Amino acid sequence: MxxxxxxxxxxxxxxxxxxxxxxxxxxxxxxxxxxxxxxxxxxxxxxxxxxxxxxxxxxxxxxxxxxxxxxxxxxxxxxxxxxxxxxxxxxxxxxxxxxxxxxxxxxxxxxxxxxxxxxxxxxxxxxxxxxxxxxxxxxxxxxxxxxxxxxxxxxxxxxxxxxxxxxxxxxxxxxxxxxxxxxxxxxxxxxxxxxxxxxxxxxxxxxxxxxxxxxxxxxxxxxxxxxxxxxxxxxFEDVVRISDAILNNESEAQMNVVKQMFGMLVVSENFQRGAAKAVTGGKKTESDSFSAVVARSAALVESPEEKGISRYISPSGVETLTIRTENANLKQELYDVVGLAIQSRSKEAQTAESKAWDFQNVTQFLVNRADLLEQAELRAWEIMNRWDGSVPVPEVTYNRKFAVRDLEKNIAGLLQLSNVPDAGIEYRKAALGIAVELLDAIGSIPDERKKALLKEIEEIQPAPVPELDFGGVDNDDPDKEAKQFSQA
Known part of the structure; x- marks a missing residue:
């Protein structure tokens, strides 16, 4: 060779x-x-x-x-x-x-x-x-x-x-x-x-x-x-196989819908014999066969002992519903296989422990992925530096904070907490601190800026209480009210 x-x-x-x-x-x-x-x-x-x-x-x-x-x-x-x-x-x-x-x-x-x-x-x-x-x-x-x-x-x-x-x-x-x-x-x-x-x-x-x-x-x-x-x-091989099952199931469900719209013809055996003679001109040969293609498939034949009535039949909607219910389950299993637990079937029914486990599962998966990519990119820069010594090897840092919780509900809940009437200054500070942590989870705020935000929140002072104004009435002047009446 x-x-x-x-x-x-x-x-x-x-x-x-x-x-x-x-x-x-x-x-x-x-x-x-x-x-x-x-x-x-x-x-x-x-x-x-x-x-x-x-x-x-x-x-x-x-x-x-x-x-x-x-x-x-x-x-x-x-x-x-x-x-x-x-x-x-x-x-x-x-x-x-x-x-x-x-x-x-x-x-x-x-x-x-x-x-x-x-x-x-x-x-x-x-x-x-x-x-x-x-x-x-x-x-x-x-x-x-x-x-x-x-x-x-x-x-x-x-x-x-x-x-x-x-x-x-x-x-x-x-x-x-x-x-x-x-x-x-x-x-x-x-x-x-x-x-x-x-x-x-x-x-x-x-x-x-x-x-x-x-x-x-x-x-x-x-x-x-x-x-x-x-x-x-x-x-990913398992993902592909489950996805293929969904494809095939959905295809069958689609054809069931078509069959419901376009039924399949059933004819009597006597009709079939008469049609076959008409096709062959009354001469029967072994090579000749009767096939009446109607709508989307060949007709079914019944013997006279059966109903003997020509009619259309079609699958019921139950089969289609069953297939699509199975597909919904397969889709859920598909995401569970990958570990994307954020696609939970019922977040409302999950326990706090279950949600915490799902969060840790997804987060750890993404942290491991960040580690792999960070090491690979750093190695790539090192090789490029070998090609050209003027290319510096940078300090590469990948994000390891991932906001995989239900952010929409968290933000909505935070807004509701922030609008609690008659909340004191310490309560407001706590709510704002949570908001900073949430923003950090979404967008990875630099440490210096995060410290500045938290310091700013801690230094918030209660709003001054406004002085009450009763329309310019001076309560220290007992004769003022009498003077107003006399002028009137």
Missing amino acids: SESTFIFNSRHPEYIAHAEAWRRAQDAYSGGTEYIRQALIRHVSEIPLEFEERQRRAYYFNYPRNIAQRITQYALAVDPVRANANAELVEDFSRSGLRANEVMRQASTLLNIYGRAWLFCGAPAFEGAVDRERAERERLRPYCVALSPLSVKDWAYGDDRRLLWAKIEELHTYDSDPAVLRQTVRRVRLWTREYWKLYDPREGKVIEEGRNLTGVVPLVEITEPDGFGLDANHW
């Missing part, structure tokens, strides 16, 4: 074990018509004509995408703090216009979908001396992009627990010459700590190569430690 053939075909054991599930998760996240055709199941008694119609009518509630994006939105609701970061790189982290926040959101969503994600930190190749003007004109600076695990085919770690080498699949389009037909190919780039090589399947050999000036493989692996770290499958 040649070197290029081996480079293209080798796969890491974990890639081989999980590639099929990763592709299914990717398809479920993408959704659309192609995924409906992939996930919709034809049941045994369903004729091809009906299944084809059901496929055309089906619609997909994309719960996998909703869940993957929602976790990222919660985890990165507050922008990370990057002290001493290169502003230009923060605004264009990918060298294609994506900010640092956007690249890390992509990494977080990939982690939700696959349980593994990669950050690749590279730099454009160039020749000759580079001054500031040329660097800005040609945008010669390091960059960082998020990769799915389907792009990193094979890799190995050394004794120092750092990557020894990795193979990345790149989708490249040759279209620079307008006179040549555009062609898109999958190339493979091999990275080691000392060099890199680019293989093109059209050539079957190395088409480019160069030195790796960083001394490390410029990839950062992000893996959920309680998933693949314990040799377990990723929880």
Whole structure:
């Protein structure tokens, strides 16, 4: 086997074990018509004509995408703090216009979908001396992009627990010459700590190569430690399976509604025989068969011993209601599987202990996610610093305060408490202090500002009591009232 053939075909054991599930998760996240055709199941008694119609009518509630994006939105609701970061790189982290926040959101969503994600930190190749003007004109600076695990085919770690080498699949389009037909190919780039090589399947050999000036493989692996770290499958596989069940159930419920509007014809056996003779001209052959297609399916036939009456039948609405009740339960279980306990079936019926447990469950999940992303981004900055020593390694801090409680009810309750009549100054201070804590949970107020707000609340003084004015009557002058009467 040649070197290029081996480079293209080798796969890491974990890639081989999980590639099929990763592709299914990717398809479920993408959704659309192609995924409906992939996930919709034809049941045994369903004729091809009906299944084809059901496929055309089906619609997909994309719960996998909703869940993957929602976790990222919660985890990165507050922008990370990057002290001493290169502003230009923060605004264009990918060298294609994506900010640092956007690249890390992509990494977080990939982690939700696959349980593994990669950050690749590279730099454009160039020749000759580079001054500031040329660097800005040609945008010669390091960059960082998020990769799915389907792009990193094979890799190995050394004794120092750092990557020894990795193979990345790149989708490249040759279209620079307008006179040549555009062609898109999958190339493979091999990275080691000392060099890199680019293989093109059209050539079957190395088409480019160069030195790796960083001394490390410029990839950062992000893996959920309680998933693949314990040799377990990723929880998103369960999300996809439950979502597929909802898709199939909803499709059946939809077709039941159609059947209720367009019933199925039942004819007597005698009618069937007469119709068959009419079709064949009175000549019966083995190859001839009677099939009366009405509305949306073939007619059912009854013998004379049965009712013998031609009529339409349709399913009752009970079946549809049962299916959709089951779907509502599946949706709840779907969010419980992910740990999004904020979607509780009945918050009113939950005990205080249950709500506290749910809150801690979700909060800890998001804190762990913030830890992973913070460490990965910091490692990415370190690699970019190896590419270009003028790029500083910033102090990266991700938010770890998450407001996952029912904020609407908390705020409404706080407003009601604040409007209690005849409340004293200490009561008002306590209510304002709670408001500051709530704001901090939502928006992560800096410590200095939070201290200033609390100090300001503590220094609030009671409003002065206004002096009573009885229309200018001077009670100290007993003759004043008499004078007013005399003038009148």
